[in-house]
Amino acid sequence: MRSNPFAWSFRAQCASGFLVCAGLYAYALFVQLQLGIEPCPLCIFQRIAFIFMALFFLAGAIHNPRATGRRVYAMLLLLTACIGVGIAARHIWVQHQPPDPLAGCAPGWNYMVQNFPLSKALKMVFTGEADCAQITWTFLGLSMPGWTLICYVLLGGGAVWAGFRRR
Numbered sequence: 001m002r003s004n005p006f007a008w009s010f011r012a013q014c015a016s017g018f019l020v021c022a023g024l025y026a027y028a029l030f031v032q033l034q035l036g037i038e039p040c041p042l043c044i045f046q047r048i049a050f051i052f053m054a055l056f057f058l059a060g061a062i063h064n065p066r067a068t069g070r071r072v073y074a075m076l077l078l079l080t081a082c083i084g085v086g087i088a089a090r091h092i093w094v095q096h097q098p099p100d101p102l103a104g105c106a107p108g109w110n111y112m113v114q115n116f117p118l119s120k121a122l123k124m125v126f127t128g129e130a131d132c133a134q135i136t137w138t139f140l141g142l143s144m145p146g147w148t149l150i151c152y153v154l155l156g157g158g159a160v161w162a163g164f165r166r167r
Helices: 010-033 041-063 067-095 109-115 118-127 144-164
Strands: none
Touching: 010 041, 010 067, 010 144, 041 067, 041 144, 067 144
């Protein structure tokens, strides 16, 4: 039986996933540092999810496990992608709520963590303040959380395909 020359190995797929996550994080830093668009707390949590995905992809590429290990990495990546989808979906929902004239700017994540217990800081983040509702960047009609949601779905689906496909 002839092997498919276009079939990627698990290692190559994980390395590609790592590079995509690293590229997305690098672009987020570019937007922040070069374009001057400060991330809201929900954006920061989406970045953290991409960092964890990148680490799992990198570990999978370095380890290059057999079938059971591939499935474990796929499930870890799927779990992380689902968390990212949840955060991005919440962010999109906050962005599409009618503006609240009494809403003020929320404190930044660093301020929240330094001055409030972690549980209160997390509650403040996921309540969604005025900073998270602002749409300061769009591409093809989608805001940054919309694009991150698409990336989480594609990366999570790719990870499951890589981990569970027949070799």
